[in-house]
Amino acid sequence: MATNEDEINELERLMRWGEVNGVEGLRILDRRDIKRMEPNVEAERDIYSPSTGIVDPDELMNLFHAKATRNGAVLVTKTEVTNIRKMDDGYEVSGVSLGEKFTIKADTIINCAGLNADKIAGMVGLDVEKLGYRIHYCKGDYFRLLGKPPIKMLVYPAPEKLGLGIHLTPDLSGTVRLGPNAYYVDSISYEVTSGEHEFRENVRKFLPCIDEYELTPDFAGVRPKLQGPGEGFKDFIIKHEADRGLFGFINLIGIESPGLTAAPAIGEFVSEIYESEIKK
Incomplete structure (x- = not known):
């Protein structure tokens, strides 16, 4: 929605992006159209997206959990990873779960630790500052x-x-x-x-x-x-770190909004990386 000329230019740019990315049904609305659809809104131009909707985030998480469980996944809560060591045949993951220390062996690690993803990346020896992986709250x-x-x-x-x-x-x-x-x-x-x-x-x-x-x-x-104060836009990082000597380690860093909306597509993309580059 635009209320001045600068914002109208930004709207036109977003409209082009939406069309390039295959979003169907997008339309530019003028003031009269806007008033007909939303009488209380004051704007000069608007992008109308009929395919946009809402979901209940908690219920969406419950759905993801149920599907993952049916596929054999196990969700372990109240657990902190404190160290990851690269081995010749995979990774040794250490941490604390429900007050007890643990160590497990993993062939593949997918780092999707959100606000702590940079810390997990640092555990395997990646220089998060040099690579631009540092998270800013x-x-x-x-x-x-x-x-x-x-x-x-x-x-x-x-x-x-x-x-x-x-x-x-x-x-x-x-x-x-x-x-x-x-x-x-x-x-x-x-x-x-x-x-x-x-x-x-x-x-x-x-x-x-x-x-x-x-x-x-x-x-x-x-x-x-990923961008700190005063810095320009930085996009999600989704990367298999094999070229840095970490075969089987996939980073997902800086997954902010619209990360929830994009979660199914991100999951498919990471699955494709695993199937094509890692699976033996």
Whole structure:
């Protein structure tokens, strides 16, 4: 959604990207079209994406877990990996599980440790600073809007450098969530620390009626960004590190938004790497 000329240019760029990537049904809407679909929204242009939708993240995780279990996977919680040693025939993984030390042997390791993926990469001797694998914590807070929802669809402003901007998301409970914002932090915390004033100021330019609603803190998350403060965009790292002497070690680093949306496709891609490059 665009509210000025610069944002319209950004929208046109995103439209081209969407078409190149095969997203079907995309349309540019003008102010009249926008008002017909979302009367409370104020914008000059918008990209309408009819194939965009929402899911319940918890239920999606439950589905992934059930499918993985049916395929023979075992999920081990309350477990920390503390060391990985490269062996001639694979890897020795050591750690602590439920207070007990353990050591296991692995032919293949897929490092998808999220906020700690750089630490896991460092355990096998990779220079995370030199390779650009260092994770920077970038926090995002959410607020929930109380009362009758002022929108029916997902409403996104033009994206910002650190993320998608504070957007409006109707969820499956029938209420609307605002967020996330984006700011770098030194440690991981899931407490909402932003004030609602920032959210109102940001959203007011495209949803003036925000001042008629009460906002309440909802939840917070932390993105594992590869770019630090002041740096340009850096994409996901998905790489088999065989060329660095680590055959069978696959890194997934910096998988932030839209990592959840892309999870099935990422899983297929990693599976293809395993089948074509590692499986004996």
